[in-house]
Amino acid sequence: MGQDKRQVEAITARDVDFAQWFTDVVKKAELIDYTSVKGMFVMRPYGYAIWENMQAILDGEFKKTGHENVYLPMLIPESLLQKEKDHVQGFAPECAWVTMGGAEKLEERLCIRPTSETLFCEHYANIIHSWRDLPKLYNQWCSVLRWEKTSRPFLRHREFLWQEGHTMHATAEEAIAETEQMLNIYADFCQNVLAMPVIRGRKTEKEKFAGAEATYTIECMMHDKKALQGGTSHYFGDGFARSFDITFADKNNQQAYPHQTSWGVSTRLIGGIIMTHGDDNGLVLPPRIAPIQVMVLPIAMHKPGVLEAAEALRARLAEAGFRVKLDASEQSPGWKFAEYEMKGVPLRVEIGPKDMEKNQCVIARRDNGEKTFVSLDTLEDTVRGLLDAVHDNMFAMAKKNLDDNTFAVNTLAEAKEITNTKGGFLKTKWCGDLACELKMKEDAGVSSRCMPLEQSGTEGVCPVCGKKCTTDIYWGVAY
RNA sequence: CGGGGUGUGGCGAAGUUUGGUAUCGCGCUUGGUUCGGGACCAAGAGGCCUGGGGUUCGAAUCCCCACACUCCGACCA
Numbered sequence: 149m150g151q152d153k154r155q156v157e158a159i160t161a162r163d164v165d166f167a168q169w170f171t172d173v174v175k176k177a178e179l180i181d182y183t184s185v186k187g188m189f190v191m192r193p194y195g196y197a198i199w200e201n202m203q204a205i206l207d208g209e210f211k212k213t214g215h216e217n218v219y220l221p222m223l224i225p226e227s228l229l230q231k232e233k234d235h236v237q238g239f240a241p242e243c244a245w246v247t248m249g250g251a252e253k254l255e256e257r258l259c260i261r262p263t264s265e266t267l268f269c270e271h272y273a274n275i276i277h278s279w280r281d282l283p284k285l286y287n288q289w290c291s292v293l294r295w296e297k298t299s300r301p302f303l304r305h306r307e308f309l310w311q312e313g314h315t316m317h318a319t320a321e322e323a324i325a326e327t328e329q330m331l332n333i334y335a336d337f338c339q340n341v342l343a344m345p346v347i348r349g350r351k352t353e354k355e356k357f358a359g360a361e362a363t364y365t366i367e368c369m370m371h372d373k374k375a376l377q378g379g380t381s382h383y384f385g386d387g388f389a390r391s392f393d394i395t396f397a398d399k400n401n402q403q404a405y406p407h408q409t410s411w412g413v414s415t416r417l418i419g420g421i422i423m424t425h426g427d428d429n430g431l432v433l434p435p436r437i438a439p440i441q442v443m444v445l446p447i448a449m450h451k452p453g454v455l456e457a458a459e460a461l462r463a464r465l466a467e468a469g470f471r472v473k474l475d476a477s478e479q480s481p482g483w484k485f486a487e488y489e490m491k492g493v494p495l496r497v498e499i500g501p502k503d504m505e506k507n508q509c510v511i512a513r514r515d516n517g518e519k520t521f522v523s524l525d526t527l528e529d530t531v532r533g534l535l536d537a538v539h540d541n542m543f544a545m546a547k548k549n550l551d552d553n554t555f556a557v558n559t560l561a562e563a564k565e566i567t568n569t570k571g572g573f574l575k576t577k578w579c580g581d582l583a584c585e586l587k588m589k590e591d592a593g594v595s596s597r598c599m600p601l602e603q604s605g606t607e608g609v610c611p612v613c614g615k616k617c618t619t620d621i622y623w624g625v626a627y
Numbered sequence: 628c629g630g631g632g633u634g635u636g637g638c639g640a641a642g643u644u645u646g647g648u649a650u651c652g653c654g655c656u657u658g659g660u661u662c663g664g665g666a667c668c669a670a671g672a673g674g675c676c677u678g679g680g681g682u683u684c685g686a687a688u689c690c691c692c693a694c695a696c697u698c699c700g701a702c703c704a
Contacts, residue, residue: 165698167697167698167699168697168698171697171698175638182695182696184694184695186694186695186696238703238704241702241703242702242703263704294703296702296703297628297701297702297703298628298701298702298703300697304703351704355704356704357704358704363704365704377704380704382704412704445663446662447662447663448661448662448663449662450661450662451662478662479662479665479666480661480662480664480665480666481662481663481664481665481666482662482663482664482665482666483664483665483666484664484665485663485664485665486664486665487665489664498663500662500663501663502663503663510663626704
């Protein structure tokens with residue numbers, strides 16, 4: 149029975165069990181398959197295509213701003229990893245080690261990179277000698293490995309794909325500017341490409357990257373009102389340079405330490421896309437990274453001319469530069485509608501005998517379900533306009549979710565109350581004291597997300613200790 | 628790492644309490660009829676019941692041990 153089939157294929161309702169809904173979507177939309185190693189996943193063609201599209205756009209932005217891609221080894225000798233004290237302490241608990249080469253035990257065990265700061269430093273020490281060698285603007289696309297205790301598709305893999313930029317600069321000012329520039333590239337990418345609104349900000353001492361002087365972040369709100377860190381950009385000062393003995397002769401022939409940055413985003417952003425935009429019918433993909441932007445479906449395709457008309461339509465859209473596919477399989481139209489909704493395809497174009505008579509097609513939007521009749525004369529322009537409209541609407545809905553679920557509070561009691569009843573982000577003042585930050589976590593169950601770059605400058609009180617202070621800060625439950 | 632749940636053809640489940648050699652739906656294959664919101668008919672194929680030990684004449688079922696997935700916590704860019 150059709151009814152039974154619907155039940156079997158159905159995913160858990162989003163508002164009933166968000167975590168289960170997420171897992172269902174990831175599997176049913178064919179993004180991920182599980183493997184026999186915990187925390188390691190197959191990224192299936194459709195899931196990997198999303199990453200490839202994100203990669204292409206980001207890589208273009210990196211190149212535009214002068215960065216070059218490199219590739220460094222995946223193994224780090226223990227002694228190298230240990231050169232920066234804070235860094236190794238931060239990562240040691242989740243390192244995986246190679247101890248054998250063939251049948252022989254290694255002299256020194258090798259860490260499978262959890263991140264590559266140390267390798268970049270080793271390399272930079274070799275190639276940076278003069279102010280003329282700076283800046284070095286390198287980026288690497290690779291996978292890293294962290295032995296997480298619990299794992300979830302996209303959100304926490306033991307091995308995940310990312311990019312890590314590592315740059316060296318003659319001055320602190322230049323390095324700080326780089327850190328900010330990359331944060332802005334990430335923020336623009338999230339908003340203009342992924343339709344995900346972000347809060348740009350700085351992490352507290354407690355939350356910053358191991359070994360960094362300052363960590364900047366873009367924080368996103370998921371549909372369940374929890375926070376996801378979308379990307380980070382770190383300013384290292386010359387700390388690593390000192391630990392790794394990287395020096396250069398400046399213009400005055402004085403030996404100096406270069407100033408360093410690193411920045412990264414990962415496939416975790418795909419988890420963010422799913423949890424920001426998805427609904428009870430499955431995935432909803434932002435048009436600019438959707439592997440298939442338009443799916444053409446012939447209706448009553450056994451009737452004369454329908455398949456040819458559909459193919460002509462597909463060819464026109466492909467010619468116009470859209471990522472478009474035609475599904476001429478034997479499945480019923482209803483099956484196909486549901487299938488491509490599950491996969492989050494932004495636009496569906498239907499063409500059947502009735503449309504052919506009227507020189508039109510039907511276009512249905514994934515984001516709001518709206519169907520319109522479109523004259524074939526204006527097909528390309530209409531599709532272009534609709535893809536933008538879908539993007540804008542997705543962004544607006546996500547922004548509304550963020551705004552509607554961000555609450556200004558002044559006391560710890562309020563913070564607790566709102567977190568327990570509504571969830572979402574809390575915006576408060578903060579005195580800067582670690583004890584207050586810890587208390588917030590202990591009592592209200594929220595961690596600091598970031599101190600936004602756009603500070604109000606007004607004076608208020610720390611919700612925990614009541615001291616007068618001016619720093620704005622966001623709190624939330626994080627992924 | 629702590630607490631719960633679950634492992635049975637590709638997927639979802641029944642069967643486990645009261646041991647007797649595996650059942651159903653979906654999917655898959657073939658043929659036919661359909662086609663504007665997960666179509667229908669008919670005939671087929673497909674299973675070391677997560678793994679390893681044990682008890683027994685006999686284990687999906689009972690016992691022990693692993694492992695995996697999943698949810699909630701803790702941890703964690």
